[in-house]
Structures are given as C-alpha cells and as structure tokens.
Amino acid sequence: MASGKVVKKAKYKSTVKDPGTPGILILTEEKLVFKPNDPTSSNKLEVDFKFIKSHKHTKEGSNKPPWLNLTHSQGSYIFELETFPDLHVCRELVGIALGKHGEAAKVVSEEQLSAAEMAQRIKLLQEDSKLQKLHKELVASGKLTESEFWATKKQLLDRDENRKSKQQIGFKNSLIFDTKPTSDGRINQVKFQLTPEIKYQIFALKPAVHQAFLNFVPSKMNEVEFWNKYFKAEYLHSTKNAVAAAAEAAEDEDLAVFLKDDEILEIEARKKVRRVDPTLDMEADQGDDYTHLPDHGIFRDGSKEISEAQNSLYRRTLLQDLNRQGAVVLEGKTLDIEMDNPRAAAEVLARRKQDSDAAIEDERRNRISKMNQIEDLQAQNDHRFAPLCIKDPRDYFDSQQANAVKALDDSQAGMEKTKCSLSSEEVYGSLRASISKIKATGLRDPLFSPEVALKVLNELTKNISSTKSHIGKHSQDSVLDILPTTTKEKLLDQWVCSQELLRHFWSSYPITTQNLANKTRRLKDAISQVYSKLEEIKVSAKSDLRHQVSLIVHPMQQALDAALLHYDADIRKRNAKAAKPNGF
Amino acid sequence: MPSAPSKLYSDDVSLLVVTLDTNPFFWSTFSFPFSEFLSHVLAFLNSILLLSQLNQVVVIATGCNSCTYLYDSSSDKSHGSTSGSMPSLYSDLLHNLEVFLARDQQLAKPWGNAAAGGGGAPPSSLLSGSLSMALCYIQRAFRSGPIHPQPRILCLQGSADGPEQYVAIMNSIFSAQHSTVPIDSCYIGSNNSAFLQQASYITGGIYYRPPHLDGLFQYFSTVFATDLHSRAFLRLPKSVGVDFRASCFCHKQTIDMGYVCSVCLSIFCEHHDKCSTCGSVFGQSQSNVASSTNRKRKA
16 A cells, blocks of 8 residues: 555445445555545544454455455444445554554454465465475574565475466367268258367357347347358358358348358458568568468369359368468367356457457557667666676686696795705706616516505505595485484474575665564574584584584584674674664 | 596596696705605606506696696507517606607797896796696596596696786686596695695695605505596595685775675675676665675684
8 A cells, every 4th residue: 555545435324224325535554534425424533553453354256245254342344445446445544553553462464364274274285294394494493574584485385376377278179070060861851060179169260140149139049040150151161052041131131131241350460460560571561361372271162163253152171271270279178157148258368369369469669669769779777787898718717827837836935845956957867767677678678566556455445434424325325325214304304494594684784674573583593593502412422423423413503603792793793783872 | 525436447547637736846845855856756656546447647748838648548559668678658647748848948048047046036846837738638528428437637736826827727627527527636736736735625636735745655645546426435535725715806805894786796895886896886875874784704
C-alpha cells in the first residue's frame, strides 16, 4: 500500500439483514470514517482501529456480495463495497492497521502467510528430514525466527512453486480424423462424434463457424440442428462435389455459411501479414490470403484444373486445412474453461480474442516505434554502474612475475649459494671429460648394488603405503568413513548447523537496525554453543582417531572463531563510537 | 589422468620425451657425478625401449644457452660406435651431447668473463626451451596420423628454477595440460622445484625427488617407467607437498582468510581501496571494514 489512506464507496450495514446506508468509507492506518450520502442520516461512524479486534470478508468466488466485517467488542461493522478489488484494497489496509495496533506481547510475524504457503512449508519440512532437524534446532530454540529461516530457503520454496504450475494441455493435432464419420453401409446416414473438446477446437479453427454459432444459436436453431448443418457441409466438402455444394448452398442460406470460404480467416491472415516487419521484403504481400489463390495448395484429387469462379468458392484445399490446423495447434489454448456450456465458452473465446487483438496492436505499435531508431546511431544509455573490466590473464601472470622472482629469491636464500668460481671453460671441460669417460669405459657394471635397490624399494613402498593410510584406499574415501557413525553424524550435524548460523551471521553485517543487532547477539550465543560442542566432540574421540577428528574440526572452529572475533571487534567499535557522539 | 586415446594401437605404447639437464655449472658443483647420472639415464632409456617394440624415446638437452634434440629412437640415422662396445643409442646420444656442449659453450662466450668473476648464482638451465621443443615434437607426433603412441614428458632436472622463465614455463605447462600430455619430474637438486611441482600437478604427472641418488635407476624404473594406461591401476607416489592454499596477490603469502574482489576474484590479505588486478574501485570504504570482507576457508 503506497499511501496510508483508502477512500471507497460503500454501504454500511449494522447487521447482515440491514439493506445498508450508502456512503463513503475512508480508511487510514489509525481509524476508519464512514460518511453517509444522506447528510441527515445518523449512521456516521468514526472508529479508531484500536477498538477493532479483527476483520472478516466474503470470498470472491462465492455468490455473496463483497462485504468487509470489522468486529469490535460490542458487535461488528459490516461494509458492503462495490467490487471485490475494492474489498481487497480495504482489507490490506485494515490488516496493516490492525497489525500496528495489535498486542505487542504476541510475536508478530511480519509476513502474512497464506494457508497455501504454510502448507508448503510444512510439506517441505516433512519431506526433508535434515531440513526438519535444522529447523527444530535453530527455530525451536529461539536462535532464529521463522521468517529468517525461510528467507534463506527461498530457493526451495520457489522450486516447489514451479513444480506445482501445471502445464497447459494444448489441442490435439488429429482433429481432421476425429470428425470422420462412421457410416453404416446399409442406411443412408453418416454419424459424427462430437465432444466439447472438439467443439471448442472447431471454434478455434474456423472463426466463421464460431461467428455463425454465436449468431444462429439459440436464436435461429438449436445446437443439434446447427451441428447437423455443419456436418452436412463437411460431408459435401468431402465428396468434392462442388456443383452439389453450390446447389445446396443456393437452397439453404445457413448451409451456405459453412460452405463458402472463411472470411474471418482471410481478414486475420491479412492482419497477420501486416504485422510482419515492414522492412522484410514480402512479394506476396497483397495476395497472400492463401485461401483464394488457385495455385496455392494441392487439390485433393490431384488435378490442377481451375474451375469456374462460382464453384471455386466451394472448394477447400488440403493445404489450407493443414496450415490452419497447424497454426491453431501451435497457438494453443488460451484458457481453461468449462466445456459444458458451449454458448458461454464461445462467448468467452470471442471476448478473449478481442483482448488479444488489442494487445497485439499495442505490441505492433511499440515495435514500429522502436524500429525507427535503427537508422540513428544512438549513444549508449549511460549506466549507473561502471562496465565490467577484467584483464587478460596473461597480463596478470606477467605482472606477477616480479612477485614470483622475489618469492624464488627468498626460497633460494636458504640454499647454499654455490659461488661459481670456475670459469665457463672449466665447467664445460669437466662435463666433456665425464662424457669421454663414459665413452671409454661404457656403463658401470653392475649399475648399482642390490642393497641399494632393496633400500630404495622398501622406502618407496613405505612412502606410498603411508600416504594411503592417511588419505585412504581410494580417492573417493574420506576420513569421515573411518570414524564411528555416531561421531560422523554429530560432526555432520554440527557442520550443517554452523554453516547455517554463519550464513545468517555474516549476512547481517553491516548492522544498520536494532533488529539486526539483536539477531547477531542471538547468533553469537548460538555460535559459542556450537564451538563448545565441537570441543566436546574433539575431546571425547578415541585416542587413535583424535588426530583425524581434530583435523576435521579445526577448520570449522577457525571459521567460528573468525565470526566471534569479528563480533567482538564490531561491538567494541560501536561502543567506542557511541561513547563519542560528536565523532571526535 | 586420461590421456588422448590411441585407436588401433595397444594402450601401453608410449612416446617418452626426456629433457636432460646439462647445465655444466650445476654439474660441476654437484655431489653426484655427471657420468654416473648419465649411466643411470642411459640404462633407463634402454629399458623403456625394451618394454615394447613400438615405444619411442626422444632426448632433449637443456643447456644454459640453448637446447637441442639429442636422440630420437624413431629416426633412421645411426652412427654405429667405433669400438662396438655399446649400442647405437648410447653412442649416438653421447656423440650428439658432445657436439651440443661445444656449441653451447660457443654461445656462452660473451658472458664467460662475467661468470669467472665468481659473483652471483650459477646460470639456470633453459627448462622452458626444452619443454617447448618437447611439446612441438609431441604435436608433430599427434598429427602424424590416427595411430600414435601416448606421449608424456619426463624432466630430469637438477639446477634451480630460473625466475625469469616463469611465464614461459607456465605457458608450456598450460599447453601441455591442454593437449593432455602429463609432465613427470624427477628433481635431484637440493630444494624442491616449485615450477616442476606445479607442472606435474597441473598436467597430472608425477613429481618425485629421490632421496638416494645412487639407486637412481631403481627410482626411474619403479616410478617413471610406467606408461599412462597402466598408471590407472598402479599406486605411484603422490606429492603431498603441493600447497593448495591461496596466496594473496599483493605479498604472495599464503593466507586463510582475506578479501576477495567481487569483479575479478583476486585475493588480498588486507583491505585495499582499489583492486590491483582489474582496477575496480571498492565501494565506499566505511569505517566498518566488514562491508568488503569475504571470509575464506582453508581447503
């Protein structure tokens, strides 16, 4: 709510049966005022929210009118608002106002949870036992409030939301086959199967039929007759007898509607073509309502005759059907509506199409206005942020070479600097002498003594097996598996707990509100507890495992230490600042 | 470390490129004589060629001023020793080594007087040069056709790292990593070589510093002789000494907790106003230091 005041037309009823006095309802965060239209009426109201205990309202889906019921100690005020959106607006403000004046003893949760959200949280907790354990430990013992806990779990909640959103089921692509008639060889009748699904799909596919339906039913004929006529037309189409079709059309003008080409489709097609980017070269711009051109499409009987203009109206080509069907299937269903009332469905569909048309027009206008900027070489929007600049990694390495040199010099300082007192001739000469020696004498025989070999092998074996015992048989082994399960469980629990606490802790800095200060204090206590628990685990481990356990515990304790140190330093700083209010 | 798969070849064929440290300044002052070292190395190379008929060995000399190919087992040239007392591998290699040393000494002439003054550390060997030559040879082997052995590089190094070669060595390490060529290192000098440790770690090779140099051949044949395919089911010495902690970019000290620039992720040990790597200015640095803090944990 941006402003704290709401002014709405409403009727005030003192009881449910009361017809209600019309007037104006003014809601602010402090009080509500009702002024009746009739200045002589005595139903004026001016009530502070302090006296209002709670509020109720009627649900939108039910048949009741939008009522807002504010209860107070002696009874209730009922306001009948004009529309449900009005009611929602009033309800929000009342909620805020009541929240402000509510009793302070209650732990006020700032968020108004809907039942659905509560159910979702409970479900998440039930599914994930680790989460439940963490929740129990942190929230039940008061270290974190509910809202803080769930604030970090938004990802989990959102994921759940996405899972629930249902996928829309689109049209079946087999419409052409669905409406194939079953014919009895003996009787001169054909039967068509119709379901509401198919009806809906036919309306989407053939807007002329849709229009006809709206026009004819129930004024001219009832539904059954309508569909009979429609399928008669379909049958005539399928017999490919254009002459018969023309004859029938001449007789029955209603039938003619179904037999001739779909005008609405043509108009739509033309509109769609116009929506294409005007800079795109489309040669067939004008004539591209493909329902008319004779050389578009394959005639069903394979012939390419161009029949008389009169009869050409009554032909439909397979390609047209397929194209139209494909387009509709791709567009998908625009709404989930109840199928049992076809008339209502047809109306809703028509309305929705109008809305979407309007939206498409807007979008087109936007696009055109944007396209005019293509020619200009416009300057970039100046960003509020500096553009990202990351240097080439080679530059980094080159710049670090100086550091590397320094590091190596330091490391070499330990080595004895063998001063090269010999000249280069001498050293090269000595090397060459060694080579000549080998050439003369050949390799040593034996190369080295077996004792040396044995020593080397033993040492290598010892070296390799000792690393194995430290690190584990396989690289996937971890030290945790060596520990007994209870210790392992405890360590893992403490780890998860400390992670969560540290995450909350570090995210509360810098401290700007009192709320955060309280939170950090609570977290600091919790962290000290975890620290002492880790100490316990370390001490209680068996002597041969103690080293491993302390290796594992060490980084955890380091992180907790860092947090505690930071907290202390921060407290000291803030106290120091507080002691000198002038900042000197 | 999975290496490039060689199709239609048995998996344990290897192409071993050995970079041999021939820095005379180092060898003249080192306790282990060069002749003994060379004999161990030659025996090792022979044994590699014995392991499989298709194995190939290439030896590159790492000198002070230049590097060169000493021996290529797949080439047809062979001198044949005069006395017939050693196989052509040895005689070719030794012959080429002598030629190389003479040339190297020639190149060293201009600075010869300066070194004679007795000042400064001994010049380092050109490891970056020999690594580059090794990688070039391996690239040629890759492009020789669909059938090629699995290449790896073995650095036999004794002299200390030359800090001026840092960038070049890092470049060759990254290109080796990119072509999945492991770099093994056998370092016989006094302190561990940071460059070679990094090289082996990044490319998935083995770094080992043998404590007993008189059994050098045993170390070679136990640790470094295995081909890449067999390494999957052998347990070889793991280097536990590579320090994984981050080091701060300003002082190169290893740190546990520090500050991280949110733009380029460079790490600093103390609060700065501006990131030295990417130049981004850190937000209003309030007296509350916590606004730019991010905690890091020991891995």
